[in-house]
Amino acid sequence: MTISTEDPVPVARAGPVASAAAPERDETSPTDLLLPLAVLGAAGVLAGYGYVRRTRRARTRTTPGMVSVRPPAPTADEFERQARTALVVADDSVRTSREELAFAEALSGAEAVAPFARALRAAETELAAAFAIRRRYEQGVPQDEVARRQALVGVVGRCAEAGRRLDAEAPGFDQLRALERGAGEALEIAEGRFRELAGRTGGAALTLGGLGERFAASVVKPVTGYLEQAKDRLVFATGHLNACRQADDAAARERAARHLRAAEGAIAQADVLVSGVERLAAQVREAAGLVPAALTGAEAEIAAAREAGPADVPAGELRARIARADGVLRAVREELTGGPYDPVGALRHIARAVEPLGVGRAGVIGAAVRLVARGAVGAAEDFVDTHRGAVGAEARTLLAEAARLLAVGGPGVALADQLARQARDLAERDVRAHGTPYSGDPVTGLGGAVLGGILLAEEPDGGPPASFGGPETRGRRGLRPGRPPGPDPA
CATH class of the missing domain: 1.20.120 (Four Helix Bundle (Hemerythrin (Met), subunit A))
Known part of the structure; x- marks a missing residue:
């Protein structure tokens, strides 16, 4: 479940x-x-x-009645x-x-x-x-x-x-x-990924701080709290890696496999969260380098629209669209010279400003649209991945459609950006409504593990770890009847 x-x-x-x-x-x-x-x-x-x-x-019944x-x-x-x-x-x-x-x-x-x-x-x-x-x-x-x-x-x-x-x-x-025959190398691989992630988390914190100093606050909003959540997942993984090694040494193979899968799930989600920060930093740097070219490209599209706009748009409506696009470009230029700004947001504004002109989306404007959409879809995927225990079908459906449109390319890429942002908003709403389960539990990181779907919340200790498989098998590493939850005996 x-x-x-x-x-x-x-x-x-x-x-x-x-x-x-x-x-x-x-x-x-x-x-x-x-x-x-x-x-x-x-x-x-x-x-x-x-x-x-x-x-x-x-x-x-004592009273007469009709049976359908x-x-x-x-x-x-x-x-x-x-x-x-x-x-x-x-x-x-x-x-x-x-x-x-x-x-x-x-x-x-x-x-x-x-x-x-x-x-x-x-x-x-x-x-x-x-x-x-x-x-x-x-x-x-x-x-x-x-x-x-x-x-x-x-x-x-x-x-x-x-x-x-x-x-x-x-x-x-x-x-x-073959985890039930011994954790062995699988445990070593998990521990290696854990150590690598611990180092990357520190570097990502420095990267995030640099973004906050150079750009507007809206730049880092998509990953706000990610590093804290990553550390929470790593703390949870630490306890289960240790418990796995103890159980494996004691030849308690099933319990060792259960602990290892819980640790692997937490490590995977910590990776998603840290990678989300790293990807955002790369996206912002790319967007900052693209903004000047996008402004030039947008000016060229406005000039082309003045000369020969869409045939099905009345002249008065076309003039109004051109005026709105000119206003957006002026506002973006002011942002660039007025202090910290949001490069991704600037590209989004530029692309949306020239879209109604209908003079083509090739070249730099098309590249801007794709960059913005990739970032939005990736951010929504990361959020759903790491909060799947609370996110409902509505957000997932929008995200799936956004990912499909992005993969297909063409005119639908701009819509992919919009749908992905809507999906993220809905997913955040679901998480707020759901709250944090097991928040008062003394086991560190348990609430985040259940919220992230690492544990299936079917038992007092948070439930079995989710494993490869469908609905019938993914919770197969649950506690056997009569076995109490909690740490392995020394």
Whole structure:
């Protein structure tokens, strides 16, 4: 399970609606043909169970009553909750599997992990199709009520298939890692990444301080608090690395594997947070170097619009657009000479100012749009990655669409920037509403580990660490019945 207020994920397979959303295939697989039947079968089982319960209640009532021969169908709200929950669980499963796969590859090599990498790519494809269906649904497509419910079933089915792909490979993946036979080299790799990250965290702090001194405060806003969170993850990792080594020395292999996976998850998220600061610094430096050229390019586009603007824009409207663009460029120049400024924000203003002129987005303006969009999508990805225990389906759907548009390129890149920023805002709203779980727990870093989805919050000590796999297997390293939570015995 994941930290969410939504309903548990339904185990259903994709139907025809979902299949239409996925990339075209060369041939129809037997799985695709069976998916609608699986969805209907699961729905029938649940409906039948409910019918039997209602019938028994009716028979034991003292007052006469009518028993409906048909159980009520799920409501639109129930379909909605199932689809949202399915997206969150599938997305979490993919993100966690990607993280652990990197640790496995560091030890065993790319060739050894190739089958699991293929399964992950297949799951990513199914998840992308699910997000695409959900995105169109939110835009009102399709309009027919029955078709809209089928679309939600398609979302659930695609997510179920993504999870199935990962669940099917989890046993083989565990055999490759062989953590239950001894942490050994896997522990050494985790400790090596830990030490490297500890050094980078100090350097990133200096970098962040330099950005704050040179540029406007808005520059560092996307990564505010990241280094503190990275340190929190590293403190959490420290405790579990030590516990893993103690358990491994005591031949408590299962407990050692549990501690190692918790540490690996924390290290991976610390890496995301530190890398986010480093990437922002590089982006700001690149943007600062591009601003003068972007101003020149924007002036050229304004001149071209004056000479021959879009044919479908009335002359009066075109003059108004040109005037607004001129005003934006003047404001940007004033920012450049008036003290600390935001280079990324300046590029965003320039690009948006000339966009309505419709004279083309090639050259330096196009480069500015791509730079800004990459930064926005990357920042939103980092936030969702490290707060996945609280972020809901709405933010993830917008982020998936932003990432798709950025990958496709062309005119949609500007929209990718907008959607990514909206996704980040929604994700932050979700985190504020969720709060910090386990904040009063004496185990240092536990709250951040649960908020980040490193632990699944199913047990008193924060729950099992999330592992490679889908909904059925990702929590397999939980405590066995009768085993108390807490540190390993000395």
